[in-house]
Structures are given as C-alpha cells and as structure tokens.
Amino acid sequence: MSQGKRPLSPHLEIYRPLTGSFTSILHRATNTALFGGLLVLAVWMACVAAGGEVYQLINEVLSSYFGRIALFGWTFSAIFSSAQWVRHFFWDLGYGFDVEVSKRSGLVAVGVSAIATLGIWATVIARGVS
Amino acid sequence: MSQFRSAMASARNHGAAGTGTGEFIRERFTALALIVLGLVLGAKLVCLSAGGIDLMAARAWLGDPVNGGLMLAFFLFGMNHAFIASKVLLEDYVHIPGLKLFLITGLAALTTGVTVVATISILRCLFLGLV
Numbered sequence: 001m002s003q004g005k006r007p008l009s010p011h012l013e014i015y016r017p018l019t020g021s022f023t024s025i026l027h028r029a030t031n032t033a034l035f036g037g038l039l040v041l042a043v044w045m046a047c048v049a050a051g052g053e054v055y056q057l058i059n060e061v062l063s064s065y066f067g068r069i070a071l072f073g074w075t076f077s078a079i080f081s082s083a084q085w086v087r088h089f090f091w092d093l094g095y096g097f098d099v100e101v102s103k104r105s106g107l108v109a110v111g112v113s114a115i116a117t118l119g120i121w122a123t124v125i126a127r128g129v130s
Numbered sequence: 131m132s133q134f135r136s137a138m139a140s141a142r143n144h145g146a147a148g149t150g151t152g153e154f155i156r157e158r159f160t161a162l163a164l165i166v167l168g169l170v171l172g173a174k175l176v177c178l179s180a181g182g183i184d185l186m187a188a189r190a191w192l193g194d195p196v197n198g199g200l201m202l203a204f205f206l207f208g209m210n211h212a213f214i215a216s217k218v219l220l221e222d223y224v225h226i227p228g229l230k231l232f233l234i235t236g237l238a239a240l241t242t243g244v245t246v247v248a249t250i251s252i253l254r255c256l257f258l259g260l261v
Contacts, residue, residue, distance in 0.1 A: 008222075008225070009221075028215075028219060031212075031216075032216065032219070035212040038205070038208050038212060038244065039244055041248075042205070042247045042248045043247075045192060045248055045251035045252060046247050046250075048185070048188045049255050055185050055188070078168055078172070082168065085158075085161040086165075088158070089162075092158065124176070
C-alpha cells in the first residue's frame, strides 16, 4: 500500500476557527444528522405500514421531549444543509470565492438557518400542533 | 489501458484514478433534488401533522400515489446522497485501509437496506388503500 504518500484531508483540530472551516464542519455534521433523520423517517414509515402498537410506540418516542429536540435539530440541519449547498452551487459556477463575500455568505447561511428554524418552531408551538 | 484494471490499480502511484467526477456531479444533483423535494414534503408533512397524526391519517397520506411517490423519490435521492457524503467522511478521516473498506461496505449495506425498508413501507400503504 502506498497509503503513506497519499495526500490527507486536514484534521478537524488543525483548523483555526474561521467562517469557512466552521460552515464546512457544520455541513458535515448536519449531513450526518440528516442521515440519522432519514433512518428514523424510514422506521416511522415502516411503523405506519405495520400499524398497531408499533405505531403507538414510534408516535410516543417522536412526541417525547427527546423526540422534539431531535426534530428541532433536524429542522435546522435540513435548512442549513440546503443553504450550504446553495453556496456550493455558486462556487461551482465560479462565483463567491472572494474572501469577504465567502465569509459573509457563510454567516448569512448560519443566520438564516437559525432564524428560519426558530420561526418554524415558534409557528408550530403557537398553533399547538403536536 | 485495459478496462479490467480497477480504479485503485490505476490510481496507485499515478495520482487520480479519474473516476471521481461522476460522484462529484451526482452529489450535486441529488442535493438539488433533495432541496426541492424537501421543501414540498416538509410543507405537506407540517399540514399532515396539523390534523393530528393518527394511524389512519398517516396511512392515507403515505398511501396517496403523489405523496408516496414524492417520498419514494426523496428516499432514493436521499440514500444516494447520504452514501456519497458519508463515504467522503470515511475516506477523509479513517486511515486504516481494511477498516475503511469495511465501513464503506457497511455504509453501502445500510443505505441499501433503508431504501428497501422505505420502498416496501410506501408500497404497503399504497396497496392497503386499494383493497
């Protein structure tokens, strides 16, 4: 194996906390969280298909305190991941590489995601949706 | 070059294997599809949960051909995207070759399994509505 000579991706602790590295790491983290979310969604659909006690159980888990926190996290993850991909689409087309622009778009992505997530959940809670 | 050479064989000591572009493009198109489908399904699911999600309502929703079809597309793109994205993480941060291969194989099995579970669940609800 010539593994030792291959270039490596920089490890997480090497980065100085900057907008670029922060949003990149956050994107990887939120993507992994969303993978977990899809697993749970698949389990939920299987429970819907199965019906009976299994469906009661998944409903209880999802509407528990822990379930709500997870749903809140997935909401943020989905919005931030989408926002980060929009930045990637611009980069792929050759725009937005300027340091200041890139820094600003990163902050906008994080800010918009946080505000949108809080907005959605405020609406849900205000309407009393279970 | 013989087509029987693996991507690894052509990459070893020669730089890039030249097969990564397809995955790069696929990652982007699945991301775009997921954003569009996610917006539609997110709105639909919030409307569903607004009426309280009892079993019959959930089955009727998932058994609707449009909802079920969108959900199926969402899972096919989602698992495809999750596989590529998670494989990148394993390739970047796991440096033991055997373990890396083991984990990527497991990831492939997991994403395939979830796709199968999702597909069968959706189809079951679809056919429950027909009988």
